[in-house]
Amino acid sequence: MRVVIVEDLALLRDGLTRLLADNGFEVAAAVADGSDFLRAVVVERPDVCVVDVRLPPTYRDEGLRAAIEARSRVPGLRVLVLSQYVEQAYARELLGDGGGGVGYLLKDRVADIADFVEAVRRVGEGGTVMDPEVVRQLVAVRGTIGDLTPRELEVLGLMAEGRTNAAIAEELVITPSAVEKHIRSIFGKLGLPATDAHHRRVLAVLAYLQTG
Numbered sequence: 001m002r003v004v005i006v007e008d009l010a011l012l013r014d015g016l017t018r019l020l021a022d023n024g025f026e027v028a029a030a031v032a033d034g035s036d037f038l039r040a041v042v043v044e045r046p047d048v049c050v051v052d053v054r055l056p057p058t059y060r061d062e063g064l065r066a067a068i069e070a071r072s073r074v075p076g077l078r079v080l081v082l083s084q085y086v087e088q089a090y091a092r093e094l095l096g097d098g099g100g101g102v103g104y105l106l107k108d109r110v111a112d113i114a115d116f117v118e119a120v121r122r123v124g125e126g127g128t129v130m131d132p133e134v135v136r137q138l139v140a141v142r143g144t145i146g147d148l149t150p151r152e153l154e155v156l157g158l159m160a161e162g163r164t165n166a167a168i169a170e171e172l173v174i175t176p177s178a179v180e181k182h183i184r185s186i187f188g189k190l191g192l193p194a195t196d197a198h199h200r201r202v203l204a205v206l207a208y209l210q211t212g
Helices: 010-022 034-044 062-073 088-096 107-111 113-124 132-138 150-160 165-172 176-190 197-210
Strands: 002-006 026-031 048-052 079-083 102-106 128-130
Touching (some): 002 010, 034 048, 102 113, 150 176, 150 197, 165 176
Parallel strands (some): 048 079, 079 102, 102 128
């Protein structure tokens, strides 16, 4: 599996390079900023990217913006984000595009080498990985997944795969209006805030992933 690493701190960048190489990954590129990252993904077409959220020059959200741009330039690009803190807006944005192959870990998780390597592999294979602390801060639900019916769990599981309502209806052989009814029930049982439907959809998926 080929990987591109984006980290401005040379020591950590070199450490990630050695760690992943020692665990069977081919490091196609290891760069320090967003512009080099964008060039690398277009040229190298990696299986997965490991990206720090905060990159030069401002060390705010350059990694975020570069990752979003990279996924638009290379559809299906798989990205695992590393961050010192929980960047709530980014975590929602990351899951919200429905593309799969995404992850968000706090940097201290890198210390657990086996779990970190597994997270990179899972994202590289198209899965979703969310740090438990990220989920804890993002999901403010009053209900629990256990309150859902088996059919609602099926619908939510397909939502977590990034399926549209039409695709869910086709998979479960039910009508789109039935899917909408199930989703409204899911939102209600989880006690999700009455914000826009897209935002609630992301929060519902996060709640589902927290149980995995």
